[in-house]
Amino acid sequence: MAATELLRRGVRDHRRALAAWCVGVIGYVALVTAIFPSIHGSPEFKQLAENYPEVLKSFFGIGAGGDITTGAGYIDIELFSLMLPLLVLVMAVGSGARAFAGEEDAGRLELVVAYPVRRRDAVLAKGAAVAAEVLAVSAVAGLALLVLDPIAGLDLRAGRLLGAIVSLAVLGLLFGWLALAVGAAFGSRALAIGLPAALGAGGYLVNGLHGLAAWLDPFRLLSPFWLVGSSPLQSGVDGLGLVAVLALGLVVLGAGSLLVERRDLETP
Amino acid sequence: MGEGPPILTVRLSKTYGKTVHALVGLDLRVEPGEVFGYLGPNGAGKSTTIRLLLGLIRPSGGTATLFGLDSWRQAVEAHRRVGYLPGDLRLSDRLTGEEQLESLARLRGGVDERLRAALCVRLGVVLDRPIRQLSKGNRQKLGIVQAFMHRPALVVLDEPTSGLDPLLQSEVRALIRETASDGRSVFLSSHSLDEVQHVADRVGIIRSGSLADVDSVESLRERSLRPVTITFADAADPEPFAAVAGVRVVGVDGAILRLAAPEPAMDALVKAAAMRTVVDFVSQPADLEEIFLELYREPDGGD
Numbered sequence: 001m002a003a004t005e006l007l008r009r010g011v012r013d014h015r016r017a018l019a020a021w022c023v024g025v026i027g028y029v030a031l032v033t034a035i036f037p038s039i040h041g042s043p044e045f046k047q048l049a050e051n052y053p054e055v056l057k058s059f060f061g062i063g064a065g066g067d068i069t070t071g072a073g074y075i076d077i078e079l080f081s082l083m084l085p086l087l088v089l090v091m092a093v094g095s096g097a098r099a100f101a102g103e104e105d106a107g108r109l110e111l112v113v114a115y116p117v118r119r120r121d122a123v124l125a126k127g128a129a130v131a132a133e134v135l136a137v138s139a140v141a142g143l144a145l146l147v148l149d150p151i152a153g154l155d156l157r158a159g160r161l162l163g164a165i166v167s168l169a170v171l172g173l174l175f176g177w178l179a180l181a182v183g184a185a186f187g188s189r190a191l192a193i194g195l196p197a198a199l200g201a202g203g204y205l206v207n208g209l210h211g212l213a214a215w216l217d218p219f220r221l222l223s224p225f226w227l228v229g230s231s232p233l234q235s236g237v238d239g240l241g242l243v244a245v246l247a248l249g250l251v252v253l254g255a256g257s258l259l260v261e262r263r264d265l266e267t268p
Numbered sequence: 269m270g271e272g273p274p275i276l277t278v279r280l281s282k283t284y285g286k287t288v289h290a291l292v293g294l295d296l297r298v299e300p301g302e303v304f305g306y307l308g309p310n311g312a313g314k315s316t317t318i319r320l321l322l323g324l325i326r327p328s329g330g331t332a333t334l335f336g337l338d339s340w341r342q343a344v345e346a347h348r349r350v351g352y353l354p355g356d357l358r359l360s361d362r363l364t365g366e367e368q369l370e371s372l373a374r375l376r377g378g379v380d381e382r383l384r385a386a387l388c389v390r391l392g393v394v395l396d397r398p399i400r401q402l403s404k405g406n407r408q409k410l411g412i413v414q415a416f417m418h419r420p421a422l423v424v425l426d427e428p429t430s431g432l433d434p435l436l437q438s439e440v441r442a443l444i445r446e447t448a449s450d451g452r453s454v455f456l457s458s459h460s461l462d463e464v465q466h467v468a469d470r471v472g473i474i475r476s477g478s479l480a481d482v483d484s485v486e487s488l489r490e491r492s493l494r495p496v497t498i499t500f501a502d503a504a505d506p507e508p509f510a511a512v513a514g515v516r517v518v519g520v521d522g523a524i525l526r527l528a529a530p531e532p533a534m535d536a537l538v539k540a541a542a543m544r545t546v547v548d549f550v551s552q553p554a555d556l557e558e559i560f561l562e563l564y565r566e567p568d569g570g571d
Contacts, residue, residue: 005374013360107358111414114322114354115375116347264325267315268356 002117003125010129014095018133021091022140028087029144032078033152040153041069049077059208071154072233075145080164081230082204084141085171089200092134092176097192099126100260101183107268120257123184127177127253134172138165156233164232170242174224174249175200181256187266224248272336274298274422274453275321279330282316290316292478293330298455300421303448305468305485306457313477314457315355318426321455322352334422351415355426355457357407361400365393365410372414384417391439404431412440416447423447424455429463441467465489493528495552496537500525501545508543512536523547 011018039045049068050057060077067073100123103109113119142165149156175196183192207225210216220226227241275298282291291313298304308314319325320332323343332339337346359368369388373379388395391409394402399410408431415423423444429437444454444467458464464471465485472482483491493516498504504525506517514533518526529537534551541549 002375002377005371009360009371013362107354107356108360110324110354110358111352111372112375113324114347114350114352115372116344116377117375118344262326265319267319268358 002115003121006112006117006122006125007128007132010099010126011132014098014129014133017091017095018136021087021133021137025084025087025137025141026144028083029079029141030148032075032083033145033148033154036071036074036152036154039069039074040071043069045069054212055209058211067234070234071149071152071156072160073231075154075156076164076231076233079141079145080168080232084168085204085225088134088137088141088168088172089175089196091137092130092172093179093193093196093200095133096126096130096176096179096181096196097183097189099130099180099183101187101189101192104183104187104266105189105268109265110267113265119184119260123180123257123260124253126184127180127257130176130180131173134176135169138169138172141165141168160233160236163237167228167232167237167242170228170245170249171224174245174252177249177253177256181252181259184256185259185263187263272333274300274302275304275332275334275455276336277317277321277330277332280317280320280327280332281329282313282320282325283328289477291320294474294479296472296479296482298422298453300453301448301451302470303444303454303456303468305464305471306455306474307459307461307464307471308457308474309459312474314459314474315426316477317474318352318355318424318455318457321424322347322350349421351418351420351423353411353415353423353425353428355430357411359399359407359410362398364396364398365402365406366395368399368410369395369414369417373417376418379418383419384413387413387416387443390443391436405433405436408432409436412443416443420452422453422455426457427459427463428456437463490531493530494534496527496529497548497550498525498527498537498541498546499523499548500541501547505544508540509537512540 046067046069052060060081068077100109103112112122142161145154145156145161146158148154178196178199179192182195183189186192203223203225206216206219206223207230210220210223210226224245227238227245229235229238229241275296277294277296280291280294280296281289283289294317306314306317316325320327321334321339323339323346326340334346335349339346360371363371369384373381373384387393391412393409393413394406399407402410408428412425412428415425425444429440432440444456447454448469456464456468461471468485470482470484471488473480493514495518500523502523504520504523506520506525509515509525509527510517512529512533513536514530515537516528518528520526527537529551538549
């Protein structure tokens with residue numbers, strides 16, 4: 001009862017921001033797909049992409065089977081290797097940080113916690129609200145691609161696209177829940193944004209560079225981006241990696257919901 | 269289930285870091301049907317006490333129980349029976365008053381809608397406008413409604429009448445008195461004695477983290493000094509008045525004598541005045557503000 005109300009309120013409080021994110025994602029996806037017809041099958045572009053520095057090629061999955069002039073390769077490189085994960089992660093971390101630490105900073109949590117509501121249930125309900133937002137933005141990106149595919153002639157495989165969207169959502173869940181959990185455990189909004197941002201950037205770098213630096217290679221196992229796979233439309237996603245990242249997200253959320261029971265609530 | 273008193277604290281303490289003693293060894297007991305006024309200047313530890321009672325922060329020492337339920341470990345169970353108005357009330361700015369109250373009612377569960385509506389009418393709550401457009405007083409009314417709307421056995425109010433106009437202040441006092449005559453309890457914090465003296469049965473006074481005094485309002489009033497002004501037909505002589513126990517001569521101005529006297533000294537004062545020709549005799553009601561000030565002055569005396 002109380003938990004459903006918190007979930008409902010959590011979604012409601014962020015609905016404007018969520019709508020703005022969805023519009024932004026649709027716009028970006030539309031822009032990227034609109035450019036595709038002029039690249040499609042062009043040998044000059046293929047040549048250009050292959051002449052990129054190794055670092056960039058490594059980051060965007062060019063070469064190694066990646067072909068920017070095919071629909072799948074183009075969308076992988078232009079959307080799934082950086083921009084969509086970045087957009088979803090920024091949205092998820094912002095939402096997760098606001099959901100608990102932000103409410104606490106604003107002094108609005110005091111009344112809620114003085115109601116007959118377990119703190120851990122409040123954190124889990126907020127976690128469900130963050131999940132709903134992440135799933136919504138990811139689904140919107142997927143739907144936009146599905147609708148634009150025939151117009152731009154991307155020729156994507158529906159199953160691969162679904163996998164790509166699921167992996168996008170799972171990455172969003174991990175970082176959104178991390179922000180929520182850090183905020184719940186420590187009551188600091190700055191830390192709730194900063195820690196996931198740092199870990200996200202680190203994980204992204206490791207995934208992009210591990211092939212170029214041998215000493216970095218073992219660390220790829222720690223990167224959620226590597227675990228889910230960064231060319232989802234061309235090479236598919238790693239199911240086991242997805243499950244591992246989702247499980248990690250749940251563990252983080254669970255830890256946050258336990259730690260919040262032990263600390264003093266901050267006064268604004 | 270063993271039923272404890274609405275509020276019981278035993279050597280309750282809160283220390284921040286190693287050096288900031290926000291609350292030291294508080295022993296307090298509030299009975300059913302009692303209105304307890306909790307007085308102290310800003311920063312004395314009133315809000316710390318309240319946040320400990322509600323389990324928002326964890327005691328560094330001692331215990332606080334509400335109806336026998338530990339306020340930290342059994343907070344959720346305790347909260348079912350408590351209504352709380354925070355001192356610094358923050359609501360969801362985008363919701364209307366109605367939406368905010370409905371959301372809080374769902375969060376609590378089992379709130380009687382008719383009681384909520386009746387409270388809103390009684391306090392003149394603005395329900396249809398977004399909260400960000402409301403004045404402080406109108407927000408405060410929403411806070412008061414949510415604290416009372418589920419008929420809690422204990423209401424904890426942190427500075428409840430701040431921002432309210434005098435008419436509403438007296439309406440809130442009436443609400444508090446009715447709650448107490450129902451056998452329910454109210455814990456009321458304030459930095460102003462005025463807010464508390466007409467409504468509280470007992471008053472606790474807190475000063476830099478520890479309880480300085482607990483007494484009934486009546487007995488505080490007896491101890492407190494009333495301003496007495498006597499005007500004589502000719503020059504006033506303070507001598508016989510100064511001799512009465514407890515009386516302090518404030519000033520002599522020709523025929524006018526100003527005194528400060530406790531209630532039990534009144535008879536002797538009147539009899540002493542009657543030896544001479546009296547033009548006027550004015551005794552004003554004791555204001556607890558006096559005793560309040562006395563208590564606060566004490567620590568400065570040694571400086």
